[in-house]
């Protein structure tokens with residue numbers, strides 16, 4: 001935006017310029033932007049069409065309104081005010097699979113439901129992407145031994161991003177969606193498992209060290225984790 005807008009006098013000035021531009025004199029400052037400053041007066045940007053389309057796809061994702069089990073509660077929370085997934089261009093769920101290009105699979109998949117999920121996936125137009133949310137969608141999670149539990153969404157539909165956790169916190173899901181956006185924008189398609197951001201603090205420690213570190217954070221009286229969520233990135 002023009003720096004003229006930073007003061008009241010500037011606003012008046014901008015208003016005058018806009019009025020003049022509408023009457024056919026001068027340029028309308030409303031169309032100024034950082035992008036325009038970066039590219040100057042040239043009306044052309046050269047790029048590959050595929051690269052441009054991937055950037056557009058990654059910047060504007062249409063999620064399917066789709067909930068299965070307990071992970072759905074965290075998914076709904078991710079869409080809601082506090083975390084507001086829409087800030088990242090991916091937060092307004094579509095009610096119809098025909099209007100969606102991303103499906104978040106949030107929970108346990110049972111054998112009776114799996115063909116229905118496949119049908120919903122098939123109804124989404126190409127190109128489409130899948131985010132598996134929670135341990136159940138990776139391996140069946142705590143219900144892995146269940147006679148009717150599918151051992152992961154990958155057995156039914158191709159998953160692009162796996163977000164581990166039981167359930168993953170909204171921050172982890174946002175990170176997974178952001179990772180998907182980044183990969184779509186770069187035209188990458190191999191599946192990725194997102195490392196839970198809580199574990200970032202443990203860096204490259206080996207398993208025993210991580211267990212010791214976690215044990216130190218458990219309050220012996222309440223057996224609750226003392227992890228300070230306020231420090232979460």
Ligand code: SF4
Pocket residue numbers: 069070071072106107108133134135136137141142165166167168
């Ligand atoms: S991963 Fe945990 S929270 Fe998510 S659906 Fe499975 S049991 Fe529920």
